[in-house]
Amino acid sequence: MAIQRRMCANHDNRMAIGVCVITKAPICAECSTRYEGVNYSKEGLAILKKRRAKASKAGMSSKAVGYMLAVVVSPLLVYAHFLFFEHTTSFFIDLQQFEFANWF
Secondary structure (H helix, E strand, C coil): CCCCCCCCCCCCEEEEECCCCCCCCCCCCCCCCEEEEECCHHHHHHHHHHHHHHHHHHHHHHHHHHHHHHHHHHHHHHHHHHHHCCCCCHHHHHHHHCCHHHCC
């Protein structure tokens, strides 16, 4: 396979140094933005930002549901623990006062 010389998609007179990973367009050094070790064009970088914004919005909504669930369930769990310990302590107090000597 022969090496092809590619020109920048935005500048016809400049050699391309890389390809945008999102738009797949050949880009020159001026048009290239290196982010996290990968080449992006200006258009590709804008698409990446939109994708990340959508992903963060989706993540925030699931976090918000988790927080709301925790706020609602936590008081119920505290009350359930209170009821459990209230009933078990009275049971053990009654058990201590019970006389087993009369049984044998």
